Amino acid sequence: xxxxxxxxxxxxxxxxxxxxxxxxxxxxxxxxxxxxxxxxxxxxxxxxxxxxxxxxxxxxxxxxxxxxxxxxxxxxxxxxxxxxxxxxxxxxxxxxxxxxxxxxxxxxxxxxxxxxxxxxxxxxxxxxxxxxxxxxxxxxxxxxxxxxxxxxxxxxxxxxxxxxxxxxxxxxxxxxxxxxxxxxxxxxxxxxxxxxxxxxxxxxxxxxxxxxxxxxxxxxxxxxxxxxxxxxxxxxxxxxxxxxxxxxxxxxxxxx
Numbered sequence: 001x002x003x004x005x006x007x008x009x010x011x012x013x014x015x016x017x018x019x020x021x022x023x024x025x026x027x028x029x030x031x032x033x034x035x036x037x038x039x040x041x042x043x044x045x046x047x048x049x050x051x052x053x054x055x056x057x058x059x060x061x062x063x064x065x066x067x068x069x070x071x072x073x074x075x076x077x078x079x080x081x082x083x084x085x086x087x088x089x090x091x092x093x094x095x096x097x098x099x100x101x102x103x104x105x106x107x108x109x110x111x112x113x114x115x116x117x118x119x120x121x122x123x124x125x126x127x128x129x130x131x132x133x134x135x136x137x138x139x140x141x142x143x144x145x146x147x148x149x150x151x152x153x154x155x156x157x158x159x160x161x162x163x164x165x166x167x168x169x170x171x172x173x174x175x176x177x178x179x180x181x182x183x184x185x186x187x188x189x190x191x192x193x194x195x196x197x198x199x200x201x202x203x204x205x206x207x208x209x210x211x212x213x214x215x216x217x218x219x220x221x222x223x224x225x226x227x228x229x230x231x232x233x234x235x236x237x238x239x240x241x242x243x244x245x246x247x248x249x250x251x252x253x254x255x256x
Contacts, residue, residue: 001017001032002016002017002018002026002028002029002032003015003016003017003029003032003033003036004017004054005036005039007043007045007046009195009198010045010046010047010048010195010198010199011046011047011048011049011050011191011194011195011198012040012043012046012048012049012050012096013050013052014033014036014049014050014051014052015052015053015054016029016051016052016053016054016058016059017054018054019053019054019055019056019057020055021060021063021065022055022056022057022059022060022104022105023053023054023055023057023058023059023060023110024059024060024061024062024063024064024065025059025061025062025063025080025084025109026062026063026066026080027066027076027079027080027083030079030080030081030082030083030084030087031083033083033084033087034083034084034086034087034090036087037086037087037090037091037094038090040094040096041090041094046096047096047097047197047198047200047202047205048096048097048098048099048194048197048198049091049094049096049097049098049099050098050099050100050101050190050194051098051099051100051101051113051114051117052100052101052102052187052190053102053103053104053110055104056104056105057103057104057105057106057110058100058101058102058103058104058105058106058110058114058126059105059106059107059108059109059110059113060105060107060108060110061107061108061109061110061111061131062080062108062109062140064135081140081141084109084140084141085141085142088113088116088141088142091116091117092116092142092213095202095205095206095209095210096206097118097119097197097205097209098116098117098118098119099117099118099119099120099121099190099193099194099197100113100114100117100119100120100121100177101120101121101186101187101190102114102120102121102122102123102126102177103122103123103125103126103183103186104123104125104126104127105127105129106122106126106127106128106129107127107128107129107130107131108129108130108131108132108141109140109141109143111128111129111130111131111143112139112140112141112142112143112146113141113142114128114176114177115142115143115146115147115150115176116141116142116146118209119178119179119193120176120177120178121177121178121179121180121181121186121189121190121193122168122171122172122177122179122180122181123168123180123181123182123183123186124168124180124181124182124183125168125183126167126168126171127165127166127167127168128165128166128167128168128170128171128176129163129164129165129166130143130147130159130160130163131163132160132163133160133161133163134163139160143160144156144160147159147160149216150174150175150176151174151175151176155174168180199255200255201234201237201239201240201243201253201255202239202255202256203233203234203237203239204234204237204239204240207230207233207234210230211223211226211227211230214226238256239253239255239256242254242255242256243255
């Protein structure tokens, strides 16, 4: 199976499982990711989704060997990118928080996927590189949408056109990841953060994700109104009542 899915305690682990190819995306992996996203979108018991990679790398971009061997590389590109795009759009719109847990090579579409997560944790050994123009290709996987919003146009141009690699520390300084973790602690730290988020107020977390992701496409007035509507909805929830009660009781809240 090109992706392994496991679900426990409100956390879904989506682990790319083509380690012999450094988890490079092919048609099977892209289609499987879409199937998984469709399944998880409908599951109210899943509050956090973790994207991770088996073996030595998170993801080393597209499967270049498949393109080399294909008589119709343009058709192959479309067959990969269409389900991938659907999956990535779902992940951005779903109420679950999406965590990236990245290590090793994070290149091409792998870097685009990491940029699109709500938060990404990176092992100290992680190396990021867009690498598209090195094979005469343009960006995919949402990289051209996320990158300039996170680092600005000039830095985006430099990273995309010159294919300059980034260390985990450089990625953190640019705001491309949320945290750096020693490589041997990445799984443990990801699990801990995922459990923390899964135990939080699901409705409020979903509203926060939605507000932050929509903010770049809204005017201030529109965003203020969206904030009002979201807060009013939260204030009517059982979780809000529990949060207020726990605050004054000086105890940890227990959310549904």
